[in-house]
Amino acid sequence: xxxxxxxxxxxxxxxxxxxxxxxxxxxxxxxxxxxxxxxxxxxxxxxxxxxxxxxxxxxxxxxxxxxxxxxxxxxxxxxxxxxxxxxxxxxxxxxxxxxxxxxxxxxxxxxxxxxxxxxxxxxxxxxxxxxxxxxxxxxxxxxxxxxxxxxxxxxxxxxxxxxxxxxxxxxxxxxxxxxxxxxxxxxxxxxxxxxxxxxxxxxxxxxxxxxxxxxxxxxxxxxxxxxxxxxxxxxxxxxxxxxxxxxxxxxxxxxxxxxx
Numbered sequence: 001x002x003x004x005x006x007x008x009x010x011x012x013x014x015x016x017x018x019x020x021x022x023x024x025x026x027x028x029x030x031x032x033x034x035x036x037x038x039x040x041x042x043x044x045x046x047x048x049x050x051x052x053x054x055x056x057x058x059x060x061x062x063x064x065x066x067x068x069x070x071x072x073x074x075x076x077x078x079x080x081x082x083x084x085x086x087x088x089x090x091x092x093x094x095x096x097x098x099x100x101x102x103x104x105x106x107x108x109x110x111x112x113x114x115x116x117x118x119x120x121x122x123x124x125x126x127x128x129x130x131x132x133x134x135x136x137x138x139x140x141x142x143x144x145x146x147x148x149x150x151x152x153x154x155x156x157x158x159x160x161x162x163x164x165x166x167x168x169x170x171x172x173x174x175x176x177x178x179x180x181x182x183x184x185x186x187x188x189x190x191x192x193x194x195x196x197x198x199x200x201x202x203x204x205x206x207x208x209x210x211x212x213x214x215x216x217x218x219x220x221x222x223x224x225x226x227x228x229x230x231x232x233x234x235x236x237x238x239x240x241x242x243x244x245x246x247x248x249x250x251x252x253x254x255x256x257x258x259x260x
Contacts, residue, residue: 022197022229023049023072025094029079030067041067042078043252054223054230056243064252065233066201072231073117073199074101074109097196114142118190122202124182126174132185133157133170140192153192160188164218180211184218191222200232204239216242 204212
């Protein structure tokens with residue numbers, strides 16, 4: 001397998017170039033609460049992702065990398081301004097393709113998740129009672145509802161599954177598939193609505209090394225043919241090396257500059 005060497009930014013982080021950025025986030029902080037005990041996870045993240053870029057967010061378990069990905073995809077919201085002054089009191093912002101999702105209401109966020117981002121998770125989250133084809137169709141049907149675009153969803157679903165080598169598995173249930181096949185189904189499902197951005201959270205973390213490499217190959221081949229922006233969260237440096245650029249999170253902070 002041929003791996004590309006990651007390129008890291010150096011020196012002080014410049015202002016994000018909005019014309020080249022698909023994602024720009026500023027001052028991202030996140031704290032969860034276990035009962036009355038606050039658990040800080042992210043401590044002021046500034047990061048941008050270029051259009052068409054594959055960015056790897058590298059970090060150990062508990063570093064905050066998955067939390068950051070969920071915030072970028074609108075699955076969660078960052079903290080608001082703190083009670084103190086200075087930098088920590090600044091309002092967090094996340095802009096994705098010109099939409100400030102940190103100011104979006106619930107309905108707008110639902111549309112954003114359906115149209116702008118596709119999610120791939122470590123544990124697939126396929127519906128066991130549905131076939132491979134039906135699992136991919138579900139997201140497309142939800143996106144289009146009864147609209148005119150719905151008619152083309154089955155054809156697109158079949159095309160994606162064939163592209164990922166699953167054309168012969170359309171009627172199989174997830175339990176009949178290998179781990180690598182299930183992840184391919186999950187990727188096809190994430191792409192059914194043709195989102196401009198794909199967010200992948202440990203997409204090879206539940207797979208052996210060889211199978212994981214085939215999944216990465218499939219993702220990179222897809223990116224090469226579509227130019228899609230991708231953000232991949234991983235704890236594995238070999239996985240991160242497949243990206244155009246790598247940023248590392250340590251204890252909720254970027255250890256390397258993360259601006260395009």
